[in-house]
Each structure stands twice: as structure tokens, then as C-alpha cells.
Amino acid sequence: MASASVAAPAETGKDLLFDASARTRWRLGFDRVAGWLLPVLFLVAIVPILDLVYYIASQALPTLSWAVLTNTNPHDPYALGVPIISTVYVMLWATAVAVALGLFGGVATAEFLSERAAGWMRMSANLLVGTPSVVIGYFGYFALVLGLGWGYSFIAGATTLAFFMTPYIFRVTDLAYSSIPRPIREAALGSGARPYQYILKVAAPIALPQILNGVFLAVAIGVGETAPIVLTSTHSVLVPQTLYSPVSFLTAEIWLNFSQPPGQALALAFQAAFVVLVVVVALNIVVRIISARYQKRLEGLYQ
Amino acid sequence: MNALTSSGNGGPVLSAQHLTIQSKQKKILDDLSLDFPAASLTAVVGPSGCGKTTFIRSLNRMVELTPGLSIRGSVIYLGQDIYDPSVNPVMVRRRIGMVFQRPTVFPTTVFENAAFGLRLVHEDIETIEKSVEEALQRSGLWEEVKDDLDRPALSLSGGQQQRLCIARALAIKPRVLLLDEPTSALDPAATQRVEATMQRLKEDFVLVLVTHNVGQAARVSDKVAFLHSGHLIEVGPTADILERPREALTQQFITGRFQ
Numbered sequence: 001m002a003s004a005s006v007a008a009p010a011e012t013g014k015d016l017l018f019d020a021s022a023r024t025r026w027r028l029g030f031d032r033v034a035g036w037l038l039p040v041l042f043l044v045a046i047v048p049i050l051d052l053v054y055y056i057a058s059q060a061l062p063t064l065s066w067a068v069l070t071n072t073n074p075h076d077p078y079a080l081g082v083p084i085i086s087t088v089y090v091m092l093w094a095t096a097v098a099v100a101l102g103l104f105g106g107v108a109t110a111e112f113l114s115e116r117a118a119g120w121m122r123m124s125a126n127l128l129v130g131t132p133s134v135v136i137g138y139f140g141y142f143a144l145v146l147g148l149g150w151g152y153s154f155i156a157g158a159t160t161l162a163f164f165m166t167p168y169i170f171r172v173t174d175l176a177y178s179s180i181p182r183p184i185r186e187a188a189l190g191s192g193a194r195p196y197q198y199i200l201k202v203a204a205p206i207a208l209p210q211i212l213n214g215v216f217l218a219v220a221i222g223v224g225e226t227a228p229i230v231l232t233s234t235h236s237v238l239v240p241q242t243l244y245s246p247v248s249f250l251t252a253e254i255w256l257n258f259s260q261p262p263g264q265a266l267a268l269a270f271q272a273a274f275v276v277l278v279v280v281v282a283l284n285i286v287v288r289i290i291s292a293r294y295q296k297r298l299e300g301l302y303q
Numbered sequence: 304m305n306a307l308t309s310s311g312n313g314g315p316v317l318s319a320q321h322l323t324i325q326s327k328q329k330k331i332l333d334d335l336s337l338d339f340p341a342a343s344l345t346a347v348v349g350p351s352g353c354g355k356t357t358f359i360r361s362l363n364r365m366v367e368l369t370p371g372l373s374i375r376g377s378v379i380y381l382g383q384d385i386y387d388p389s390v391n392p393v394m395v396r397r398r399i400g401m402v403f404q405r406p407t408v409f410p411t412t413v414f415e416n417a418a419f420g421l422r423l424v425h426e427d428i429e430t431i432e433k434s435v436e437e438a439l440q441r442s443g444l445w446e447e448v449k450d451d452l453d454r455p456a457l458s459l460s461g462g463q464q465q466r467l468c469i470a471r472a473l474a475i476k477p478r479v480l481l482l483d484e485p486t487s488a489l490d491p492a493a494t495q496r497v498e499a500t501m502q503r504l505k506e507d508f509v510l511v512l513v514t515h516n517v518g519q520a521a522r523v524s525d526k527v528a529f530l531h532s533g534h535l536i537e538v539g540p541t542a543d544i545l546e547r548p549r550e551a552l553t554q555q556f557i558t559g560r561f562q
Contacts, residue, residue, distance in 0.1 A: 115370070187407035190365055191420045191471060192397035201422070202409050298410055298457075 053277065060274035063267045069275070074237040078264045080271055083248045085239050087223065090158045090249055095219055097162035098169050102218075103211070105166075106173025111199060122174065128167040136164045137231035145232050154240040154247040157233030164228045165218040172214025176207035209294035213287050220283040224276055226251040250276050314382075315340045316509045317362065317399070317479050322376035324357055324366065331357045333533040334376070339479070344501060344510040346524035346541070348517060350556060354533040359481050359513045363399035364392040380479070397424075399479040400472035405488045406464030413459070414452040416467055420475035434474050442470035443500045462493020466500060479509040486519065498523050517557055521545050529553045 071079035109121045128136075140160025150156040180203050188198040229249045235256060236246040250272045257269035315338035324332040331354045339345050347355045360366040362378055364385060377384040385395045397420070408416050415422075417435040426434070435452075439445040444466040448454070456467060465485055472480055482501070486494040501523045504510060514520055520527050520541065527544040529536045529552070537544060537553045548554045 181407075183403050183405055183407040184409065186365060186368060187401075187403060187468065187471075188409070188419070189368065190363070190396055190401040190403070191423070192393055192400075192475060193419075193423055194393050197423050201419075206410055 056270055056273050056277060059267070059270035063264075064271050064274065068271060072239065077237070078268050080250070080253070080268070080275065082237060082239055083250050083253045083272065084275065086154075086236070086248045087250045089240060090154065090161060090229070090247060091219060091223055093155070093158035094161040094165060094222055095215065097159060098165035098218060098222075099215060101162070101166045102169025102214075103173050105170045106175075106211075107177055107199060109170075109174045110177035111195065118174075122171075125167040125170045125174075129171070132227075133164055133225050134227040134231070136160060137227040137229075139163065140228055140232040151244060152232065152234045152246055153244040154233060155243040157229045157247055157249070160228040160232045161222050161225060164225060165222045168218040168221060169211070169214050172217075173207070173211050176210040176214075177203055180206055206298065209290055209297075213290050213294075216283050216287045216290070220280045220287075223279055223283075224251060226255050230255055314338075316381060317511075318379045319358070319362065320377050320379060322358070322361060322374075322378065324354075324361060324375075325373045326371055331372070331533050332361070335530075335533070335535050337528055337535060337538060339509050339511055341509055342506060343525045344505040344512060344523055345526045345528060346512045346514055346520035347528045347530060348514055348520050348556070349530035351515060352532075353530040355513045355515075355530050356483055358530065359401075359483050359511055362479070362481055362511060363396050363401055365396070365401060367392065397475055398477050399481065400475065400477040401481040402465070402468050402472055402483065402485050404484045406461055406468050408456040408459070408464045408467055410455070410457055412453045413448050413456050413467060416456045417470045417474050419471055424475070434476070435470075438470040438474035439467075441473050441500075441504060442466045443496060443503070444470055460493065462489050462496055465489060465493070465497055469497075469500060469504075473504075473508075477508070479511065480504065482510065482512045484513055484515065486514075486516075494519075517545065529556065531556070 068078070068080055069084060070081050072081035072085065073079060074082070105121065105125075109118045113121065137160060140156060140163065144150050144156040144159055145152060148156075177199075184202065184206075185198060188202040189195070193202065226249075229247075230252050233249075234246045235252060236248045238245070240247045253272040254269045254276070257265045257272075260266045260269070317339040319335060319337045322332055322335045323330065335354075335358065337345075347358060349355045357366060357372075360369075361374065366372060366374065374386065377386055379385075380395070380399065383390065385392075385399075409419065414435060417438055418431050421431045421434055436445065436449075439448065444463060447463060448459075448467075456464065459467060465488075469480075469482075469485070485501075486497050489497065498519065501510060501512065505523075505525070512520070512524060524541045526538065527541050528538040529544065529548075529550075531552050537548060537550045544553065545557055548557060
């Protein structure tokens with residue numbers, strides 16, 4: 001045995017490579033087919049998306065101009081200036097509220113709540129993420145528009161959108177804090193840090209890039225939503241002047257104009273869709289960049 | 304045992320008294336009493352699962368971070384019970400520091416890691432810089448990092464990271480340093496340097512070392528306590544315990560005939 005062991009590996013290797021048993025041939029064949037199948041499936045997945053992007057771009061670009069994007073004249077119904085500015089305002093409010101709620105909820109769940117309470121929080125967040133946005137829209141309608149008497153308004157629409165975005169930010173915050181290695185937490189507390197000092201000084205720098213990612217993704221998801229806004233704030237030709245003014249929103253413009261016959265109104269829907277598409281793609285690229293940097297900076301922490 | 308615990312300046316600095324720690328399933332520590340005199344290194348040894356890690360974590364209330372454990376008995380630090388309801392665990396941990404099995408550096412610079420505890424108490428920058436240098440010198444890392452204190456701590460080797468963790472614990476000037484298997488994740492060369500650091504530190508601090516490595520206990524400790532199934536089987540000067548153990552269990556453990 002010992003004397004044969006020097007020559008054995010080469011022969012065994014040869015045996016394995018040229019083993020012609022039916023099972024081995026089947027495996028190698030499957031391997032080859034899978035190697036072809038995966039790119040094909042990738043194409044099947046990507047072609048409809050590219051087709052959609054091409055279709056929207058081909059409908060929007062011929063008529064899209066800088067003037068259309070910046071025209072805020074309330075008497076010109078075929079301009080996107082007001083919806084774009086309004087969307088920025090709505091997203092700022094919605095993001096601020098969602099970040100406040102999601103951040104506090106996520107940190108509390110990861111750091112302070114009992115296992116049981118944290119389990120309930122996580123389950124609720126998962127349920128909310130799975131809830132159709134139209135249900136959130138109706139909640140906003142009944143709770144804010146009617147219940148609090150805010151009427152169809154900027155504040156009702158943006159706050160409802162915040163409710164829609166909150167569980168995403170909550171989940172990523174909870175995950176970011178929960179996944180910090182336990183020894184790091186114990187080392188901080190063992191060096192005499194109070195829990196809040198651990199959360200702010202040790203955990204925050206580690207968790208923040210991940211949370212920022214979640215915030216950008218939540219904004220990308222929120223900016224593409226329609227129902228929470230159209231159910232809680234009517235269309236407006238003006239940038240909102242007060243919190244209780246009606247407000248317009250890019251996706252709401254798509255929703256309002258898409259059922260129109262071919263013409264300027266339908267073109268406007270495509271133009272709005274194109275703008276939303278560009279914003280969402282840009283946000284996703286930002287997320288990719290942050291992720292890549294984050295990976296590099298924390299190399300070695302999770303050994 | 305009394306002869307061992309008396310130190311030059313009177314009673315022990317730290318003393319566990321009738322400590323019993325229970326989880327729902329079982330008793331982890333059973334009525335354990337042990338004294339830690341000033342300027343000494345006590346090694347707590349025993350097979351895995353004997354409760355030695357739980358024991359060392361109970362000495363600065365880290366054990367309370369594990370949910371579901373009930374703790375009875377007391378730990379007296381300079382005459383005061385650290386489990387007294389009026390005592391803040393944060394203050395306990397600032398006097399009784401801890402180093403863990405794996406290096407736990409924070410993802411920031413070498414300097415900020417060593418300065419962590421000082422920043423928490425808002426010292427001024429001159430004090431911080433002085434204390435950081437002193438702590439890094441004590442932990443034996445200063446010569447290796449003094450030229451570039453702003454490099455990322457995660458770029459240090461494992462052994463350097465562990466000595467940085469020791470410096471971080473020392474920078475806030477504790478009286479007691481608890482070391483929970485500090486070399487279990489290190490290679491022999493790095494282990495040797497950490498052991499040399501421990502040798503130096505025991506002049507000025509009360510060191511408690513948990514280790515499963517009898518050789519390490521022999522090299523660095525003054526006193527050995529042998530734990531088995533949550534019971535303190537035997538305690539005494541290192542040479543006595545390792546060369547002339549009184550108990551059969553200790554004998555079996557030291558000679559490696561255990562399981």
C-alpha cells in the first residue's frame with residue numbers, strides 16, 4: 001500500500017478523467033447542457049426588460065426635451081416641471097419620515113427588544129412589505145385624509161408613501177445591526193461603553209453603509225409607486241404651496257395620462273415613465289457603488 | 304487556601320463568593336468561591352464546558368448580556384459587591400476590563416481603537432494621546448505601530464490585533480484584566496508575544512486568564528484554579544497544582560487523559 005501510493009494518484013486521476021460509466025457520462029452531459037441553459041435563461045429574463053426600456057424610450061424620447069422637463073407653467077398641461085419638483089418634495093418628506101421610523105424601529109428591534117417582541121416586529125415588517133401598495137393607499141386615505149382630516153394633500157400623500165417605505169428601511173436597519181459580530185458588541189460593552197455609545201460609536205459606522213443602501217432602495221421603490229399617492233392626494237398643476245395643498249407625482253401622471261388616445265397626453269405618460277426609469281436605474285447604480293466600497297472597507301471584520 | 308489569597312496590602316482585589324449561575328437547563332457554576340490577589344495572574348483551567356468562560360464573564364457582569372441566566376452569590380471588588388443593585392455595570396466594566404478569544408478590533412484606525420474607552424469618558428486629546436501610547440507600550444505593540452497610528456486596525460495581523468485589544472482594555476486604566484482564552488485564535492509566535500505581554504502586565508494588574516492550555520498556565524500564571532462541571536475542584540500555586548495535584552480529576556486533566 002505504502003509503496004504503491006507514489007504511483008497511485010496519477011493513475012487514479014486518469015481513471016477518473018476517462019471513466020466512461022453511464023452515471024459519469026450523464027453528469028458530464030448535464031453539466032454541458034446546464035452551461036448552455038443558464039445563458040439562455042438569462043436572456044429569457046433580460047430580453048423583456050430591455051424590450052420595455054426600449055419601448056418606453058422610443059415613445060418618450062422623440063418628444064422629450066429640456067423644455068418639457070423644466071416647464072412649470074400651470075397653464076401648460078403637457079409639461080413635467082411641476083410633477084418632477086413635486087415628486088422631489090414628496091420623496092424628501094416621505095424619506096425623512098420613513099428613515100426616522102425605520103431607523104428607530106430597526107435599532108430598537110436589533111438591540112433592545114426581547115426575542116419575542118423582536119419576532120413580532122420582524123413579522124409585521126415582512127407582512128407590510130408583502131402588502132399591496134393599494135392597501136397602504138387605502139389606509140392612508142382612511143387614516144390621514146379622512147381620519148386626521150388632512151384632506152387630499154401633500155402631507156397625506158407623502159406620509160402614506162412613507163408608511164409604504166418604512167418596512168424596507170426597518171428591515172435593512174434591523175439586519176445591519178443584528179449582523180454585527182457578537183464579539184464586537186461585547187468588546188465595546190466590555191470596554192465600558194453604554195449601550196447607546198455602542199450603537200452610535202461602534203455599530204453605526206459598520207451598519208451605516210448597509211442602511212444607506214436600504215434607504216436608496218426604499219426611495220427607488222417609493223418613487224415608482226402610484227397607489228399610495230393617487231388615493232391620498234389629487235392631481236395639481238402647481239407645486240404644493242402648503243402642507244395641505246394637493247400635489248402631483250410622476251407616477252400619478254403616468255396613471256392619469258396612460259388611458260388617453262395617442263397624442264400629447266399619452267406622450268406625457270411615456271415621458272414621465274422614462275424619467276422614473278432613469279431615476280430608479282440611477283438609484284440602483286448608487287446602491288451598487290456603496291455596496292462595493294462597503295465590502296472593501298470591512299474586509300476582515302467578519303472572519 | 305487562605306495563605307494563597309492574602310496579598311501584601313491586605314485582602315484580595317477581586318473575590319468571587321458563593322457564585323452560582325444557572326440556565327433553564329442546568330447549573331453552569333455551582334457555589335464557586337475564588338480570590339484574586341493584587342499583582343498576580345490566576346489561570347482558570349478546565350475541560351470545555353466546565354463553566355470557565357461563564358465564570359470569567361461573571362467577574363465584570365458581562366454574563367448578564369447572555370439572556371436567560373440567573374446569578375446568585377456575589378463578586379467583591381475592593382470591598383464592594385459588583386452585583387449590588389446600586390452598582391452600574393458600565394462602571395464595573397471600566398474598572399474590570401476584558402479581552403476575548405478572537406481579536407475584536409473595531410473597523411477604524413489603530414489609534415481610535417486604543418482610544419475607544421477614553422473617548423467614551425470624554426478625556427481631552429492630550430490625555431488620550433498619552434494614555435494610548437502608554438497602553439500600546441504596555442501591550443507590546445507600540446514599536447510596531449508607532450509610525451502609522453492611523454492605519455486601519457483590520458490591516459494588522461491577528462496577534463497584533465489581539466495586543467491592540469489588550470491596549471484598548473488597558474487604556475482606561477482598569478485594576479483587573481480578564482483574558483478569555485486570548486491566544487486560542489493565534490499562531491505560536493503571536494501566542495508567545497501575547498504571553499510575554501501578560502508576564503509584564505501582572506506586575507501592575509490583577510490578571511485572570513481562562514485557558515484550556517495547561518502549558519500556557521504553567522508558563523504565565525502564579526496560581527491555577529481547576530474547574531470541572533461548574534465546581535472548583537482545586538486551587539493553589541501553579542507549581543503545586545501542575546506537579547502535585549491533590550485531586551484525581553486534576554491529575555487526569557493535566558496529563559491529558561480526559562474526556
